[in-house]
Amino acid sequence: MKQDGRTVRIVDVARVAGVSPGTVSKALNDSGSLRPATRERVRAVAEQLGFVSDAGARALSMRRTFIVGLLSTDDVGRFSLPVMLGAENALTVGEISTLLATARRDSVREQHHLRSLIARRVDGIIVTGKATDARQPLRVPVPVVYALTPSAGPDDMSVVPDDAAGMRLIVDHLRTLGHRRVAHVGGRADRHASRVRLESLRAALAAAGMELVGPPLFGEWSEPWGRQAADLVLRETAPGALPVTAVVCASDQLARAVGDRLRERGVRVPHDIAVTGYDNWDVMWEASRPQLTTVDMELETIGRRAAERLLAAITAGPDDAPPGGVELVPPRLVVRGSTIAGD
Amino acid sequence: MKQDGRTVRIVDVARVAGVSPGTVSKALNDSGSLRPATRERVRAVAEQLGFVSDAGARALSMRRTFIVGLLSTDDVGRFSLPVMLGAENALTVGEISTLLATARRDSVREQHHLRSLIARRVDGIIVTGKATDARQPLRVPVPVVYALTPSAGPDDMSVVPDDAAGMRLIVDHLRTLGHRRVAHVGGRADRHASRVRLESLRAALAAAGMELVGPPLFGEWSEPWGRQAADLVLRETAPGALPVTAVVCASDQLARAVGDRLRERGVRVPHDIAVTGYDNWDVMWEASRPQLTTVDMELETIGRRAAERLLAAITAGPDDAPPGGVELVPPRLVVRGSTIAGD
Incomplete structure (x- = not known):
């Protein structure tokens, strides 16, 4: 959007690029047949003007919302927080938005959040907790990856510290x-x-x-x-x-x-x-x-890997789902003065 | 949704309640003229079946998405986290979903997040940081409330500790x-x-x-x-x-x-x-x-108050916006043994 807060519209891009709005749409959605030079010019103008395609419209056309739910079972603490931030970071890189849902050890609250996430038609859900004790699997009609707190279901996708x-x-x-x-x-x-x-x-x-x-x-x-x-x-x-x-x-x-x-x-x-x-x-x-x-x-890595596995499952779709199972993320030794004098 | 993952539809509620789908819609949206008993019965059935109204459809009808952006300027830490959780909690109570966006002290990343939130048509944005030093105001076409980290703009809505x-x-x-x-x-x-x-x-x-x-x-x-x-x-x-x-x-x-x-x-x-x-x-x-x-x-209260002010601004709309200014949340003294012996 522009500095004055007015949203740049597709017709603004079309006018500056000297093409029709339909051509802008084709160029930005990689659809239709356009000359590469035209496509490039439209994209450059859109970038320059700060044009943002309507994510909702894009989602509709691709049958995805590009929104993922991030559900924490417990209060978010110093273990789950880096996991969540690692996941959010990886999702942002993938142009996915993250819906936050904290259940605070309350199963009624968790069910409420899950209904809400499904009603929002999220593409998938990442579940975290504050400890590595396994939890009951979610029953939802979208892909789920469990991070830090694994699922008790052996076929589910879980990512945990080794x-x-x-x-x-x-x-x-x-x-x-x-x-x-x-x-x-x-x-x-x-x-x-x-x-x-x-x-x-x-x-x-x-x-x-x-x-x-x-x-x-x-x-x-x-x-x-x-x-x-x-x-x-x-x-x-x-x-x-x-x-x-x-x-x-x-x-x-x-x-x-x-x-x-x-x-x-x-x-x-x-x-x-x-x-x-x-x-x-x-x-x-x-x-x-x-x-x-x-x-x-490496808690952030655990969050990132969970996001990557979730995106892979979303992309693959239900008929070609990647294999489940627990992924162990290797830890790292950090040596300081409590074992070696002179630090 | 039901345990088997199938989504309960409005026709399912209508069939069980013995009314038309239109009546279900009126009962759940508090619109049209229905007898109170009918409204109550439909609601009870909807609750029992775990029916979730399509948030997207509801949003469209009310020109709101019922999504709020939660933007953290810095890395999320022990000060901003309770503020964010307090805000998320209050938004959940208000049936609002929360999009998480962490900028990590990176202004390019912050701009990316803002464009994405606006593209998602959020109803408003809560901004947090890890300290009480004022920050530059956002320029966005939706209501914004600053929590913990106030806006440098005196007319903006900020909520900070006293x-x-x-x-x-x-x-x-x-x-x-x-x-x-x-x-x-x-x-x-x-x-x-x-x-x-x-x-x-x-x-x-x-x-x-x-x-x-x-x-x-x-x-x-x-x-x-x-x-x-x-x-x-x-x-x-x-x-x-x-x-x-x-x-x-x-x-x-x-x-x-x-x-x-x-x-x-x-x-x-x-x-x-x-x-x-x-x-x-x-x-x-x-x-x-x-x-x-x-x-x-009282960091959670700061987050909650920010959410409440934001919801008030969203409900009021741009022509009837509530007054801005800084709200100071009163702190609480906790007395333990470091000042009084015998604890």
């Missing part, structure tokens, strides 16, 4: 640094991420000939619990004999708290005990002393 | 507790919030007969800076004579760091020095020892 790979990265890093005896501080025991990370930690430690010392410690995803857990790790310590040389934490929040408590107890990080986090959450790793070695789950 | 009132709440609380000498730890000096909060702090302290000790300390919105600032506050301290009895911080992140550093220096919070935050950010106030007395800006 937490097992993340723990292997941590163990491999600690092994390289010479650690052999490791403790684990987790958050809530009932979470899928907690189970996957512990299992992967155990397997990776066993494969590396390293030892998990003491029981895995589960509690809350909070700093107070992290500080308490650090005391538990040190409980068995005889003077001069630390029980472990590294504490692997299931989140940056826990790792930050473990580091704080170790310092308060006179234990030097990383010289006496190394500490690792999970999430690469700037608020936590920047404030930690020293800053945290951690794993980045 | 930071001056927040600082007055803090000072009044400290005065009641008997504090007289106060230091201020701020974040970035070039921010509008920093200026407003300092000015309001100065005025409130003067009015209460209290003293701002030392220069206001500005740096970053980070914990490392907060810890450094705590050292600066204590710099002038003669043994046994603390320079101040309270440190008023411009964020919870700063207050948490100030509290950590004071404890490390052997200063007891709140017995020796009370500490106050700003934001009521759970990640920070929950982890602080003791937990933080702080100010809640």
Whole structure:
């Protein structure tokens, strides 16, 4: 639209380009037979004037609305937000608009949103949640991709972080640094991420000939619990004999708290005990002393991949749908001062 | 829609209710003359069958799309997110769908989003940013309300937190507790919030007969800076004579760091020095020892009010537009252990 707020119409483009409105329409919709030079000139004029074709009309002609629903199951938080932004970014690149729908853990609200999205005739839906625990599949007549929070239906399309790979990265890093005896501080025991990370930690430690010392410690995803857990790790310590040389934490929040408590107890990080986090959450790793070695789950990539798979399914149509299944997005190790001195 | 994914049509409702499709339409659109009992029965059947009126058709008949654009200027962060969720919630209650558009500090991207929103014929736009520094107004042919980040145009509709009132709440609380000498730890000096909060702090302290000790300390919105600032506050301290009895911080992140550093220096919070935050950010106030007395800006309310003003402007139409101007949303004091012992 122009600076004065008046919308540029197709007749404006036609007048400036010196063609008929019908020719403008053909040029912009890639339909009809036009000379390439004409098509190019019309497009250049339309671009110059800031002409926007009527998305509604375009959608009607292609039987698509070019709108995708973005449904969050829970309150949007620091995990689902980057996923949603990654998806929105990829959809914007694909010239798709994004309808936002937050269900806030309320199934009535979720059903309301779904009816509304279907009434809007969205081309597809991306579903996110705040954790990797599987959720019930949606029953809707359009393609759906689940991001971060996978569908319980094995044939659905889901994109999730590869937490097992993340723990292997941590163990491999600690092994390289010479650690052999490791403790684990987790958050809530009932979470899928907690189970996957512990299992992967155990397997990776066993494969590396390293030892998990003491029981895995589960509690809350909070700093107070992290500080308490650090005391538990040190409980068995005889003077001069630390029980472990590294504490692997299931989140940056826990790792930050473990580091704080170790310092308060006179234990030097990383010289006496190394500490690792999970999430690469700037608020936590920047404030930690020293800053945290951690794993980045690549949440924006998870959102982007979900959008890409959804667009592929929309383009393919119901009779030629791409295969479902869970896609694991590889995480990235970020090394900082909590495992390597001098950072 | 039904569980099998088939959309319930208006004829389905008509058949079950034993009326004509035209009667269904009148009952659901509140148009025409129908007996109240008929209207009620049709509505009950529609509800029971999960019938959704075609939003597109409804929009066409009322010359509205019932879609609002939600444009964020910056990356969406912990301040803009609750504003956006508050707006989305209020719009959902009003049966309005929300198109998400994140500009990520990129003006080209913002222009692209605006063209796309206008092409979608949104009824209006809510604009948010991550800070209270004013932004250039949008030039679009639909109503706009600015939330959290106000428009530089004085006649535009903006909804922002009342930071001056927040600082007055803090000072009044400290005065009641008997504090007289106060230091201020701020974040970035070039921010509008920093200026407003300092000015309001100065005025409130003067009015209460209290003293701002030392220069206001500005740096970053980070914990490392907060810890450094705590050292600066204590710099002038003669043994046994603390320079101040309270440190008023411009964020919870700063207050948490100030509290950590004071404890490390052997200063007891709140017995020796009370500490106050700003934001009521759970990640920070929950982890602080003791937990933080702080100010809640009511960010969701800001989003909700923005949505309500936008809907009022849309309903009124261009010839009867409600007045513009900045609406200040009152904040809320939250008292915890960092100012009152025993929490």
